[in-house]
Every structure is written in C-alpha cells, then in structure tokens.
Amino acid sequence: MYSNLSNFSEDINTSFIVIFSVISFFLIAITATIILFLFKYRQKKNPEPTQIEGSVLLEIIWTIIPLGLVIGMFYYGWMAWIPMLSDAPKDAIEVKTTARMWSWLFEYENGKKTDTLYLPEGKPVELQMTSPDVLHSLYIPAYRIKRDIVPGRVTNIWFEPRKTGEYDLFCAEYCGLQHSYMITEVKVLTQEEFDKWYIDTTAVTKAAATPGAEGLQILRMNGCIACHSLDGSKLVGPSYKGIWGHEAEVETKGQKRTILVDEAYVINSIYNPDEDIVVGFSKGLMRSYKGELTDEDIEKIIAYLKTLSDKHEEESNE
Numbered sequence: 347m348y349s350n351l352s353n354f355s356e357d358i359n360t361s362f363i364v365i366f367s368v369i370s371f372f373l374i375a376i377t378a379t380i381i382l383f384l385f386k387y388r389q390k391k392n393p394e395p396t397q398i399e400g401s402v403l404l405e406i407i408w409t410i411i412p413l414g415l416v417i418g419m420f421y422y423g424w425m426a427w428i429p430m431l432s433d434a435p436k437d438a439i440e441v442k443t444t445a446r447m448w449s450w451l452f453e454y455e456n457g458k459k460t461d462t463l464y465l466p467e468g469k470p471v472e473l474q475m476t477s478p479d480v481l482h483s484l485y486i487p488a489y490r491i492k493r494d495i496v497p498g499r500v501t502n503i504w505f506e507p508r509k510t511g512e513y514d515l516f517c518a519e520y521c522g523l524q525h526s527y528m529i530t531e532v533k534v535l536t537q538e539e540f541d542k543w544y545i546d547t548t549a550v551t552k553a554a555a556t557p558g559a560e561g562l563q564i565l566r567m568n569g570c571i572a573c574h575s576l577d578g579s580k581l582v583g584p585s586y587k588g589i590w591g592h593e594a595e596v597e598t599k600g601q602k603r604t605i606l607v608d609e610a611y612v613i614n615s616i617y618n619p620d621e622d623i624v625v626g627f628s629k630g631l632m633r634s635y636k637g638e639l640t641d642e643d644i645e646k647i648i649a650y651l652k653t654l655s656d657k658h659e660e661e662s663n664e
C-alpha cells in the first residue's frame with residue numbers, strides 16, 4: 347500500500363522488512379529456547395550440574411552465521427541510504443525550507459510562500475533547509491525520509507513524490523514547548539493542478555483587499571501564531587485578541603510597570619522581545635525579528651491586531 351509513495355520508499359521498505367524479519371525470527375527462537383530449557387534443565391530433574399567442554403565447530407557456526415546476518419542487514423540499509431546522499435537531479439524543484447519554533451515555512455522559486463508543502467506528482471524536489479533558532483528535523487514518514495535541520499547551516503534533502511495525496515510532515519527533534527505544533531502536510535497535486543496553484547496569487551490579492559488580512563498572513567508565515575493565540579487562550583506568549591490599545595503590566599529590567607499596547611510597544615516587542623515581558627510570561631522564548639520583518643510588515647500586523655480589539659472598534663464607531 348505504501349510501497350511507492352516516493353522514489354526511496356521501496357528500498358527503505360525492503361531494508362525494514364529484512365531487518366524486522368531477522369530480529370523477529372531471533373526474538374521468537376531465543377524466547378522459545380529459553381522456555382524449553384527452563385523445563386528441560388530444571389533443577390529437580392538435574393540436581394547435579396555437569397561441566398561441558400567447548401566445541402570449536404559450534405564456535406565457528408555461531409560466529410559465521412550472525413556475521414553473515416549482520417552484513418546482510420547492513421547491505422540492505424546501505425543500498426537504501428546511498429541514493430538519498432546523492433545530489434538531487436538537475437531538474438529538481440528547489441524549495442527553501444525554514445523550520446523554526448514552532449512552524450514550517452516553504453518558499454518556492456517564484457517567491458510564493460506557504461506553511462504547507464505543495465508539490466507536483468512525479469517531479470524531484472530538493473528542500474534546502476535552515477533554522478533560525480534550534481535543531482529541528484524534517485520527517486515525512488510516507489516518503490521514508492528524515493533529516494536534521496541545523497541552525498547556521500543549510501542541509502538538503504531530495505525526493506520524488508510518486509502519488510497525489512496528502513501526507514504528514516513533521517518535526518522529529520524535540521525543539522521546545524510547542525514541538526508538537528510543528529506538524530503540517532505535503533500536498534501532492536497533478537502537474538496541471540500544481541501549475542495552476544503555482545501561478546495563483548489570488549490569495550495575496552484577496553488579502554490586500556480586506557483590512558488586516560495581510561497582517562494575519564504575515565503572522566502565519568512567520569510562525570507567530572504558534573505562540574500567540576487569536577482567540578484569547580494563553581500559549582507561550584500573550585494572545586493577540588484584544589491586545590491592541592489595552593494596558594498591560596510588564597516587567598522591564600526587573601521593574602514592574604504598566605504600558606499601553608501601541609505602535610511603539612508592538613514594534614519594540616518584535617525587535618527586542620525580551621525588553622518588556624508581560625507579567626505571567628517568560629523571558630527568552632522569542633527571538634528578535636529584526637531583519638526578518640520590515641516596518642511595513644509590522645504596520646500590516648498592527649492593522650490586523652486592531653481588528654481583534656474592541657478598543658479599535660469603539661474608536662471607529664464613534
């Protein structure tokens with residue numbers, strides 16, 4: 347059923363089956379022998395222990411057979427692994443992949459960005475993966491591929507999806523509190539559907555038309571929503587709901603003070619997140635987005651925050 351979802355699946359499955367068969371055989375054989383010997387050589391029947399001399403023939407047999415088995419298991423694993431290490435085919439689609447606490451971002455050659463990996467069926471793809479914070483690991487079980495993503499380094503992984511459908515993609519390296527949030531999907535489309543999706547920018551145009559929608563898009567793409575909820579629930583950081591225009595108690599250099607959530611505060615919180623910590627939350631969990639988000643981006647974010655706040659509605663109703 348899952349034998350050929352990617353170009354690597356078959357070989358990995360074979361090595362899995364080989365290794366699993368060998369260990370299953372020995373698990374059953376050794377357990378059965380232990381139970382058999384428990385009865386056969388129990389003390390009641392054999393009150394006096396007997397000394398057994400060594401046997402060269404037996405020694406040779408139980409050295410050669412396991413050696414052959416271990417080399418066999420190594421061979422299948424090695425043969426499945428080698429193609430993964432080879433360079434991606436020249437015509438592979440390149441997708442810049444960012445893993446960060448705690449979400450994924452995929453950026454295509456035409457600049458399109460998504461939090462779900464869209465791919466065409468039957469075409470090789472190379473993911474060029476980086477992390478701005480800690481160690482993550484890209485894992486697509488259906489494709490039998492997994493590779494660590496190391497901060498300050500680009501690691502590549504390539505594969506070829508062979509069948510349309512939706513498959514899990516997640517982080518397989520514990521990377522902090524919301525590690526389990528780092529789950530998304532690979533959506534494999536037919537070439538035709540993919541081309542249509544690839545050039546489609548209506549989502550962007552539509553976003554520009556509704557107030558705040560662009561800001562929400564920026565928050566999504568930068569993974570902000572993993573830690574800041576939109577519905578008032580408390581996650582790693584304060585919720586965005588109702589935050590704009592309200593007063594908050596913060597701790598600045600060990601001193602408690604009350605601030606107003608205005609433009610200056612939002613900008614400073616994005617660029618210097620550890621400066622004013624809202625009481626009840628912890629320091630050191632957010633990195634600075636200086637150089638990643640522009641002032642223009644932040645303006646759009648603020649426009650969105652206003653839509654989540656009654657303070658703003660009051661203003662506009664007046």
Ligand code: CUA
Binds near residue numbers: 445481521
């Ligand atoms: Cu990223 Cu776990």
